Amino acid sequence: MIPLAAHKLKFLNFSEQEEPFIIKLYEDKMLPVPLRKAGAYIITDDDIPDHYSCYICFDKKQAEKIIEQSKRAVCLDDNYKHLSNGDVVRINPANKSMRILYRRNSEHNSFLVTERCNHYCLMCSQPPKKIDDSWIVNEILETIPLIDPETKEIGFTGGEPTLLEDDFLRILQKCKNYLPNSAVHILSNGRKFADIDYAVKYSQIDHPDMMLGIPLYSDVSHIHDYVVQADNAFDETIRGILNLKKLRQKVEIRIVIHKQTYKRLPQLAEFLARNLLFVDHVALMGLEIMGFTKANMDDLWIDMHDYQHELVVATKRLASAGINVSIYNHQLCVLDKSIWPYARKSISDWKNDYLAECEMCAKQDQCGGFFSSQLLKPSNYIKAFDD
Numbered sequence: 001m002i003p004l005a006a007h008k009l010k011f012l013n014f015s016e017q018e019e020p021f022i023i024k025l026y027e028d029k030m031l032p033v034p035l036r037k038a039g040a041y042i043i044t045d046d047d048i049p050d051h052y053s054c055y056i057c058f059d060k061k062q063a064e065k066i067i068e069q070s071k072r073a074v075c076l077d078d079n080y081k082h083l084s085n086g087d088v089v090r091i092n093p094a095n096k097s098m099r100i101l102y103r104r105n106s107e108h109n110s111f112l113v114t115e116r117c118n119h120y121c122l123m124c125s126q127p128p129k130k131i132d133d134s135w136i137v138n139e140i141l142e143t144i145p146l147i148d149p150e151t152k153e154i155g156f157t158g159g160e161p162t163l164l165e166d167d168f169l170r171i172l173q174k175c176k177n178y179l180p181n182s183a184v185h186i187l188s189n190g191r192k193f194a195d196i197d198y199a200v201k202y203s204q205i206d207h208p209d210m211m212l213g214i215p216l217y218s219d220v221s222h223i224h225d226y227v228v229q230a231d232n233a234f235d236e237t238i239r240g241i242l243n244l245k246k247l248r249q250k251v252e253i254r255i256v257i258h259k260q261t262y263k264r265l266p267q268l269a270e271f272l273a274r275n276l277l278f279v280d281h282v283a284l285m286g287l288e289i290m291g292f293t294k295a296n297m298d299d300l301w302i303d304m305h306d307y308q309h310e311l312v313v314a315t316k317r318l319a320s321a322g323i324n325v326s327i328y329n330h331q332l333c334v335l336d337k338s339i340w341p342y343a344r345k346s347i348s349d350w351k352n353d354y355l356a357e358c359e360m361c362a363k364q365d366q367c368g369g370f371f372s373s374q375l376l377k378p379s380n381y382i383k384a385f386d387d
């Protein structure tokens with residue numbers, strides 16, 4: 001969900017007493033009137049159709065027309081011209097704010113389900129908060145029916161989504177009912193699935209394409225528990241993964257590589273090949289410099305050039321065991337050429353960036369580039385390819 005800065009918005013003809021509401025955006029002048037009444041129209045020219053619940057406008061002339069016609073509108077600057085037909089937003093007239101909940105043209109739509117978590121990972125990009133944010137459940141339940149059913153994938157993150165227990169399962173069930181063709185990808189620490197009853201309830205949703213992305217940082221329990229700053233985490237996570245696979249659920253293992261995890265990457269790959277061969281995907285991921293990572297840089301950051309040996313050994317071991325393996329968030333000029341076939345362009349469009357050096361690079365279109373946050377401290381070995 002993408003919040004818009006309040007100072008960039010201007011509200012016209014809304015009552016400040018009005019409750020926040022979720023609404024779908026349209027660019028269609030011919031939409032049937034009943035649908036218009038439940039939607040917002042993005043103004044594109046001088047011809048403003050009637051009957052929409054409210055309007056999105058971008059310039060002074062449009063705003064003057066809106067005032068003249070006593071319509072309600074949110075005025076945005078040109079940075080938000082990417083809003084388009086089928087997007088869904090939450091408008092809050094009381095504090096004059098708006099959040100983008102879903103972008104139809106993006107391949108990276110994900111919902112933060114809760115900010116609460118039972119881990120406190122050294123490199124958490126979304127530091128947990130002990131707050132009651134249970135209202136988010138209803139917001140997501142209300143948004144799902146407005147999402148285009150042709151959407152390829154919907155993601156759920158936290159915090160830890162399973163802390164919502166059955167409420168989280170209600171969200172997934174609603175995805176299955178309204179968006180049966182959209183893959184669902186969930187980031188979870190997997191511990192809740194050590195509870196077989198919960199794992200069974202999850203499996204009974206019987207979604208045709210739903211995958212849990214579960215982090216595992218070491219083959220040694222105390223190293224994993226140290227990275228996630230939680231006792232018993234390793235044991236519960238492994239039991240959770242075993243329960244899920246017993247119930248034929250899709251599981252992806254996610255390994256973030258940093259100073260605390262790189263040394264045992266080959267042993268972790270061996271552990272996976274011997275004990276969890278049946279997982280559906282393993283993602284070997286570069287560090288995002290967000291949240292707690294910024295505070296723990298000395299303990300975490302290592303130039304990705306300096307762990308290429310471990311990464312090559314781990315990747316090849318996983319691949320030779322027949323495990324589907326991918327490398328995320330690594331730049332091609334630093335990555336050992338022998339493992340390029342496993343590198344994926346994985347960074348969400350709104351977080352993806354490149355260095356000035358990349359402009360001269362012959363392989364820029366094949367390279368996934370950087371998280372915007374990685375530009376704070378990129379590898380010292382970034383070098384454009386000549387051909």
Ligand code: SF4
Binds near residue numbers: 333369
């Ligand atoms: S120079 Fe930039 S675009 Fe080229 S491989 Fe390196 S990071 Fe990627």
